[in-house]
Amino acid sequence: MRIRKAVLPVAGLGTRFLPATKAQPKEMLPIVDKPLVQYAVEEVASSGIPMVVFVTGRGKQAIENHFDVSAELEQELAGRGKEELRRQMRSISGMLRFAYVRQQNPRGLGHAILTARDVVDEEPFAVLLSDDVIVNEPPCLKQMLKVFERYECSVIAIQRVPHQTVSSYGVIRGHLVDEPGWEKRLYRLEDMIEKPSPQEAPSNLAVIGRYILTPTIFEALSATTPGAGGEIQLTDGLRRLLAQERVYGYVFEGKRYDAGDKLGFLQATVEIALQRPDLGRAFRKYLRSLHL
Secondary structure, three states: OOOOEEEEEOOOOOHHHOOOOOOOOHHHOEEOOEEHHHHHHHHHHHOOOOEEEEEEOOOOHHHHHHOOOOHHHHHHHHHOOOHHHHHHHHHHHHOOEEEEEEOOOOOOHHHHHHHOHHHHOOOOEEEEOOOEEEEOOOOHHHHHHHHHHHHOOEEEEEEEOOHHHHHHOEEEEEEEOOOOOOOOOEEEEEEEEEOOOOOOOOOOEEEEEEEEEOOHHHHHHHOOOOOHHHOOOHHHHHHHHHOOOOEEEEEOOOEEEEOOOHHHHHHHHHHHHHHOOOOHHHHHHHHHHOOO
């Protein structure tokens, strides 16, 4: 089974970044000079998946415009002799095929995935949360595809986090898969707990915003009872899925930034800027001049 589609839920209101997100999508906030959502789309493209399905909401037109062709801008850049920049702008719209479905009422991540069901159809697919920026080569999603290709089961990205922070995450209980090739990074899930206290947490292996899901998840989510605020949680759907088929957790390689948090967003901006060949040296010199 080949993964041909990746779902990006982008219908949230971005309240943690108000007032910056009052009139623009949080996903369009730039890390250096690239919007947050583009990092996720580039990860999809680099992993060999040909199509992105955006689950959008009201006020998200800027995302559609960003991944569309801008003939006027390209013409202006060409007229100014900025051919390389024009090619970069054209490459954004040409990376992948894009589809958009509307989540009219934001009712949780599980509901957002259900909204994409007709476009995804009955085939396995990926889900990426653009709040999680993961820097690595090969990309996190490509690493997970190797697990899926071997077992043809759902795969969840997981990461070890400090035990005192587990209440901010979904946390797994599982056992290590003792097979060659995984370097003690692969777990078969037994259960998941959403935001447990440190005393209740079964491990410090936290779920991060990358998933590969079989189409069985749609039936599991459809049978999931909405929780607080009428939201359908993906974690609840995954627990139902566990009763029907195997689910694996993969400890990915790479540096992850929680760009849905203000501090994490700033950390991502600084560290990614330092890695840029055109900015890193001058920016590092500036930071050292601050004598912090």
